[in-house]
Amino acid sequence: MRKLxxxxxxxxxALFALIVAGRLYKPGDSAIASHMVGKPLPAFALPxxxxxxxxxxxxxxxxxxxxxxxxxxxWCVPCAAESPQLVALRKAGVEIDAIAIRDRPEDIxxxxxxxxxxxxxxxxxxxxxxxxxxxxxxxxxxxxxxxxGVIRHQHIGDIRAEHVPEILAAIRAAQ
Amino acid sequence: xxxxxxxxxxxxxxxxxxxQLVFGVTALRQGETDMLRAVRSVALVQALLAAFSFGAxxxxxxxxxxSVSLVVANSHVAKPWLYKFAxxxxxxxxxxxxxxxxxxxxxxxxxxxxxxxxxxxxIATLAAQATIGLGFYAFLLFASNPFDRMNPAxxxxxxxxxxxxxxxxxxxxxxxxxxxxGLSIAFSFAVGALVTxxxxxxxxxxxxxxxxxxxxxxxxxxxxxxxxAYYELGWGGWWFWDPVExxxxxxxxxxxxxxxxxxxxxxRDGLRAWTVMLAVVAFSMSMIGTFxxxxxxxxxxxxxxxDPRRGAFxxxxxxIYIGGALALFGLRVGTVREGSRFDLVSREGSLVAxxxxxxxxxxxxxxxxxxxxxxxxxxxxxxxxxxxxxNAAAGPLALVxxxxxxxxxxxxxxxxxxxxxxxxxxxPAIVALAAAAAVxxxxxxxxxxxxxxxxxxxxxxxxxxxxxxxxxxxRTPLFTWGMVIAHLGVAVSxxxxxxxxxxxxxxxxxxxxxxxxxxxxxxxxxxxxEPVAGPNWTxxxxxxxxxxxxxxxIELRPQARAFWTPPTETSEAAIRTxxxxxxxxxxxxxxxxGRWQLRLWWKPFVTLIWAGGAxxxxxxxxxxxxxxxxxxxxxxxGKEWWE
Numbered sequence: 001m002r003k004l005x006x007x008x009x010x011x012x013x014a015l016f017a018l019i020v021a022g023r024l025y026k027p028g029d030s031a032i033a034s035h036m037v038g039k040p041l042p043a044f045a046l047p048x049x050x051x052x053x054x055x056x057x058x059x060x061x062x063x064x065x066x067x068x069x070x071x072x073x074x075w076c077v078p079c080a081a082e083s084p085q086l087v088a089l090r091k092a093g094v095e096i097d098a099i100a101i102r103d104r105p106e107d108i109x110x111x112x113x114x115x116x117x118x119x120x121x122x123x124x125x126x127x128x129x130x131x132x133x134x135x136x137x138x139x140x141x142x143x144x145x146x147x148x149g150v151i152r153h154q155h156i157g158d159i160r161a162e163h164v165p166e167i168l169a170a171i172r173a174a175q
Numbered sequence: 176x177x178x179x180x181x182x183x184x185x186x187x188x189x190x191x192x193x194x195q196l197v198f199g200v201t202a203l204r205q206g207e208t209d210m211l212r213a214v215r216s217v218a219l220v221q222a223l224l225a226a227f228s229f230g231a232x233x234x235x236x237x238x239x240x241x242s243v244s245l246v247v248a249n250s251h252v253a254k255p256w257l258y259k260f261a262x263x264x265x266x267x268x269x270x271x272x273x274x275x276x277x278x279x280x281x282x283x284x285x286x287x288x289x290x291x292x293x294x295x296x297x298i299a300t301l302a303a304q305a306t307i308g309l310g311f312y313a314f315l316l317f318a319s320n321p322f323d324r325m326n327p328a329x330x331x332x333x334x335x336x337x338x339x340x341x342x343x344x345x346x347x348x349x350x351x352x353x354x355x356x357g358l359s360i361a362f363s364f365a366v367g368a369l370v371t372x373x374x375x376x377x378x379x380x381x382x383x384x385x386x387x388x389x390x391x392x393x394x395x396x397x398x399x400x401x402x403x404a405y406y407e408l409g410w411g412g413w414w415f416w417d418p419v420e421x422x423x424x425x426x427x428x429x430x431x432x433x434x435x436x437x438x439x440x441x442x443r444d445g446l447r448a449w450t451v452m453l454a455v456v457a458f459s460m461s462m463i464g465t466f467x468x469x470x471x472x473x474x475x476x477x478x479x480x481x482d483p484r485r486g487a488f489x490x491x492x493x494x495i496y497i498g499g500a501l502a503l504f505g506l507r508v509g510t511v512r513e514g515s516r517f518d519l520v521s522r523e524g525s526l527v528a529x530x531x532x533x534x535x536x537x538x539x540x541x542x543x544x545x546x547x548x549x550x551x552x553x554x555x556x557x558x559x560x561x562x563x564x565x566n567a568a569a570g571p572l573a574l575v576x577x578x579x580x581x582x583x584x585x586x587x588x589x590x591x592x593x594x595x596x597x598x599x600x601x602x603p604a605i606v607a608l609a610a611a612a613a614v615x616x617x618x619x620x621x622x623x624x625x626x627x628x629x630x631x632x633x634x635x636x637x638x639x640x641x642x643x644x645x646x647x648x649x650r651t652p653l654f655t656w657g658m659v660i661a662h663l664g665v666a667v668s669x670x671x672x673x674x675x676x677x678x679x680x681x682x683x684x685x686x687x688x689x690x691x692x693x694x695x696x697x698x699x700x701x702x703x704x705e706p707v708a709g710p711n712w713t714x715x716x717x718x719x720x721x722x723x724x725x726x727x728x729i730e731l732r733p734q735a736r737a738f739w740t741p742p743t744e745t746s747e748a749a750i751r752t753x754x755x756x757x758x759x760x761x762x763x764x765x766x767x768x769g770r771w772q773l774r775l776w777w778k779p780f781v782t783l784i785w786a787g788g789a790x791x792x793x794x795x796x797x798x799x800x801x802x803x804x805x806x807x808x809x810x811x812x813g814k815e816w817w818e
Contacts, residue, residue: 006508006509009501013459110763
């Protein structure tokens with residue numbers, strides 16, 4: 001037992017060094033085969049994140065074409081980094097809805113004013129309950145939802161410029 | 176010539192670090208402690224050479240020598256001199272040179288002043304310090320040469336990131352770096368003591384002033400950095416849990432724990448292995464923080480140029496130093512005898528609780544900072560763990576820690592009665608109850624954590640001065656005063672944080688000139704917008720007039736600045752400090768309909784956050800002074816005070 005405690009710090013540090021070394025050399029793959037893919041959206045109805053804008057409910061995804069659901073927060077730096085890509089996707093005709101995680105209306109307004117506003121609806125998930133139900137562990141994350149409300153693609157982390165074709169392909173496939 | 180001289184000095188310093196290591200190892204092998212004099216001199220000269228090299232780089236920046244690549248990339252002729260000066264460390268290479276210079280100076284200071292450590296352990300310590308220096312000299316010389324020439328020299332430089340063009344930058348990074356790198360002394364002491372198997376009270380007493388000094392600078396640096404982010408970024412927040420902020424907080428948490436455990440070791444000969452471990456961890460956190468920031472591996476508001484080669488280099492250094500120290504710990508700690516034992520209810524017991532809580536908070540911050548990395552390694556995605564996690568996880572623990580802090584100094588060493596403690600805590604508890612009644616009855620309702628924070632701050636403020644109760648204040652040692660003031664500082668800072676979080680009022684409006692908007696108790700009139708120009712920027716400046724009740728009008732002039740070298744926009748908040756808080760105003764963009772976006776905040780007692788930080792540092796300084804004076808008096812009397 002005492003031996004274990006003595007060597008634990010070194011083991012933890014070795015783990016850290018391995019992970020970090022891996023990151024330095026191998027750029028990761030951001031599309032994942034989530035167990036949520038192929039399943040319908042969990043049922044939810046979120047209040048509006050901004051006054052005067054619609055909130056977001058799972059039934060909004062029933063009927064119509066495929067949509068992109070972006071989970072973000074104004075306090076999240078990678079979310080700001082991915083905003084140009086979202087604005088570009090919006091310009092390319094993709095309908096984007098959003099869930100704001102643990103956020104405040106005035107901060108969201110400031111964030112959208114600063115980085116652009118690609119969203120149709122924004123629901124406010126004040127205690128991350130919907131985020132959890134979606135199997136998402138952090139922000140940002142994005143889901144492609146087809147016209148029947150079924151999750152077709154999950155993207156973890158920020159959407160960088162090189163991911164845009166992948167997202168567009170997923171949306172075309174969901175038609 | 177200056178650049179070449181600087182580079183030559185850097186090479187020489189590296190060579191001397193190698194010599195220092197060789198001398199040290201030889202001396203330890205052959206058991207010749209008379210080589211100590213040679214090791215001391217080498218360490219001193221090495222420090223002077225590093226300082227000379229850094230001075231050369233400062234001179235190059237002051238003269239805007241455009242034949243040096245680093246100056247071209249980060250400076251500009253049309254820049255105020257203070258920012259030319261501060262620009263020296265506002266970039267990767269320059270800040271790494273500052274890092275190494277402080278490392279060298281720290282080693283030099285130990286060589287010059289340390290008289291209490293055993294000769295063998297001191298030699299081992301200086302050899303360890305030289306080993307750290309060697310790696311970072313190599314990093315500078317092979318991967319980040321600050322003195323690279325550019326041929327042909329361009330006519331003009333790129334300028335400094337406008338966010339960094341602030342007087343705060345001249346002082347904040349050096350202070351923080353002295354703190355970070357000062358912890359290397361604790362690390363080297365720990366390695367030295369493990370090598371010579373000399374962990375005991377004498378070792379702890381020798382290490383304590385060095386840890387205390389580094390900790391004071393770290394506290395000042397974090398406090399100043401928090402205020403800088405508060406007024407310069409214009410977001411109205413004072414802590415963002417940004418990776419770079421966490422990188423400075425983690426060594427501070429470890430150093431705070433070390434500061435308290437080293438006292439147990441010095442006074443009661445307990446917590447031997449744990450103290451050595453903390454000394455290793457504190458500087459390891461400094462190095463990991465430097466790595467995370469410098470390699471660009473985490474997404475942060477403080478972005479630096481990303482270069483995987485540099486990241487790999489620092490990671491290799493980390494693996495050698497941290498891995499080496501932890502392995503040495505694993506091999507040697509078994510031979511460190513267990514120290515003396517103590518009861519759970521005792522001064523030692525409370526310090527152990529303090530250490531466990533600080534370590535738990537450190538763990539929370541570390542996990543939150545690294546979690547995005549782990550996720551990235553597993554899935555390749557980037558994500559952010561923000562204030563919701565950190566506040567919820569670390570907040571309650573911090574409040575418990577504050578309670579322990581209030582009780583600890585009122586306990587006797589070795590063993591005490593829980594009833595006696597309750598008696599001593601009666602007055603603070605009554606004050607806390609009164610504060611609770613006042614907060615609940617008089618103030619607007621707030622969330623649980625801030626409310627608890629306010630109540631605790633009142634009780635803890637009283638409890639922290641309680642150790643002075645019934646004491647002859649003139650005969651109270653200076654370091655007791657230091658502890659009291661530092662603990663009081665924690666209470667003051669906590670009150671500021673709680674008040675800011677509970678009672679801040681915020682208004683975001685699109686306003687036309689002439690309109691009046693309310694924020695908290697203030698009516699703010701938007702008088703108009705005018706263009707203004709500075710040395711290397713132009714700005715739109717709003718004039719606001721705020722009035723509260725019948726008070727005198729307060730004029731505020733927030734700016735939206737446009738810098739042209741490099742072209743960047745920043746917002747300059749206008750802040751007015753009143754006795755009971757700060758009025759904070761930011762000018763945003765103009766909307767298409769001609770209205771201007773204004774953000775107004777009223778933050779009651781927010782200044783207490785930094786005042787508390789300053790008190791903590793002052794307490795540390797008093798404590799350090801008290802220890803040094805006592806040592807000196809003891810030395811004059813020819814024997815140590817505990818004998």
